[in-house]
Amino acid sequence: MRWIPALTAPLALIVTVPAAAAVYFTTEQAQQAMFPGASFAQVPLQLTDQQRRTMYDRSGVHEPFKSDRVWRVSTGGYFVIDEVVGKHERIKYAVAIGSDGAIKQIEIMEYRESYGYEVRELSWRQQFVGKSASSPLKLDGDIKNIGGATLSCKHITDGVKRVLAMYEVALRHSS
């Protein structure tokens, strides 16, 4: 078989394209960005099967929720880290919940997708501020979609809804 050298060019390109990390916040950086000057105490949270089922029923998110990433904030409220499925890897984000149970802020901590970086823009994240467990939190409903970033928008929206469901079933009455 006669090989055509030109056809090997794309493979050479793949090897030479550098990878880029996209870690925007460590845990400590996110905590201080969302609750400046506060101290944080990790919550020894152990979710029951019933609580996890409620979280799934409300959000539809299958990705397991890691309950060891919840902190009580000295100035009131909670700081929660969660992950949802992205196009290629998982998207790591943080949610700041105020003492009234409403979202104070969300931040994208790690994002390694080819596109959809618009979810980091303040205008999109700002839509979540003030939302609570009783909010619809539905893409193309009370949360606007970003064309070309639909998968990320959808999964982050569902993820935040799950975090609020977790707050409702496990944290609200322990405050």
Place this chain on the structure above:
Amino acid sequence: MNRYCARLVNALLTLATVLLVAVPARAGEGPFAFIYTLDLQPKGTFQFEQWEYLQAGQSQGDYLFLTNRSEIEYGFKNWFQIGLYINTEYTYAYQNGVDGTTGGPGTNIDPNSDPFSPYSSFRFKSISFENIVRLMNPYTDAFGFGLYFEPAIGPYGYELEWKFLFQKNFLDDRLVLAANIVLETEQEWRSGTTEYASVIDTIIGASYRFADKWSLGVEARNHREFSGQAFNSPEHSAYFIGPTIHYSSEKWWATLGWRHQLPWTQAFNDDQQSVIVNGQIFGGEHAGDEIMLRVGIPFKLPWR
């Protein structure tokens, strides 16, 4: 392959090289080797994609038929993607026919030459223009649905291809079920004759993302070919099935798929029946195995 074609292919690859080293990457790709999904390029973004499609093995002898497709895709809208392909073919055949003669798909043999001698060629096949419109989004609607249209023309014939694309996702979009219904009509000029054919392909598949960046799936195809360009009378129906593995990252992705022809072929006339061996059809139609490698490298123009 003549000098003009070689220059054309090299020019496309050079263009891709220049663009890729200059700009950050963006992407949109599906997890299947043969099935189109509704993951289109976001508006204003490009992707270079290389296909290597190998059909190998007939009833006896040696047979390889490699189709190379070099493509630039562009997201015209978030729901509308266009693409321009350059298609080339490499064929090697030697006494692979059911009767021991040399032939098969991709061959263009002079009828006056020795039918038992080896044959090889590399040739420019065609240029094709792909259009995909996504009417329903699998991430926000109950299921995904889209239309595909691709005309292709070259020195050995032309093809018109329509596809209906279906997609349904489950489990946080890790599990993707997809189907394509493909209608194709073609006119091919080879071996001193003109052949008219039309095709209905039904391709279904499932793919599961079992780890970050990695998906594993299966794809199955029913291929029904008809004489004439208007699905005039059925020629044969053949079945293929095999696994697919997909790797994707921020900068590039690759998919490798293999389909084996199952011994379930039905022939609808004597000519077609004569090239079926152990339930598989060969002749000028098919090989025993189909292997597809697709590599995609998204990019964005530096001035956008």
